[in-house]
Amino acid sequence: MTSQLLKEIRICFVGESFVNGTGDPECLGWAGRICQxxxxxxxxxxxxxxxxxxxxxxxxxxxxxxxxxxxxxxxxDGRVVFSFGANDTTIENGKTRISLQDSITNLRDILSIAKDLYPVLVVSPPPIEDKQQNQRMDDLSKEFAKVCNELNVPYLNIFPELIRSDTWMDEVKKYDGAHPRAAGYQAFADIVQNWEGWLNWLKLD
Incomplete structure (x- = not known):
């Protein structure tokens, strides 16, 4: 019996430095790893x-x-994964770069268009070393979950799992306080590639 690949799937991963894989010497990040x-x-x-x-x-x-x-x-067969929010919660000039309400509005505006054009997934931002910013990101991640639920878009809040991950948090601390190295991104990827949303998504015809 001849094995046959599925039809070609093109996936855009849209986000910031965590999507980019900043800090990974293998230049894959979590997105490259789950595709691999x-x-x-x-x-x-x-x-x-x-x-x-x-x-x-x-x-x-x-x-x-x-x-x-x-x-x-x-x-x-094009699909999109969005993952962002960490930079919104960064303090600059005494306030967050983007207010929580504006972050929520931005996500809703993006998804309202995207979900009618492509299969879409959303992954929350991960934790960093800064405890106060982590609290802001945790709050944002929970609000993002509500928006995705309203719009029927699969959402993975990766924050609670990674904040308990010694691999992720140790590498973040040892590197630049925000980004991990290869093992940290692998820990991120392991969670995403075993997520029901990702697994079901790849089964789409």
Whole structure:
């Protein structure tokens, strides 16, 4: 019996430095790792990393559609994974770069368009070494979950699992206080690639 790959799937990962894989000496990050794993399991995946360092959800909202639609043409099986929010919660000039309410509005605006065009998944931002910012990101992640639930978009809140991960938190601490190295991104990838949302998503016809 001849084995046959599934039809080609093109996936855009849209977000900031964690999507970009900043700090990973293998230049894969978590997004590259889950695509590599899926490819080894027989999925013919074309992987586009659209992570931009320091980008907020307001900046992402302005660029995502043009960048994604350029890569995911109508004739292909195109899909999108969004993961952002960490930069929104960063304090600059005495306040967060983006207010919580504006972050929620940005996510809702993005998903309201995206979900009608492509299969979409959303992954929360991960924890860093800063406890106060972690609290803000935890709050944001919970609000993002509500938006995704309302819009019927699968959402993975990875924050609680990674904050308990010694691998993730140790590498973040030893590197730059925000990003891990290869083992940390592998821990992130292990969670995503075993997530029901990702597994079910790859079964779509």
């Amino acid at each position: 794993d899926a490819f080894l399991k027989g999925f013919d995946i074309t992987y586009y990393n659209l992570g931009v360092r320091r980008e907020t959800s307001t900046e992402l909202r302005k660029r995502w559609l043009q960048e994604v639609s350029y890569r995911l043409t109508q004739e292909c």
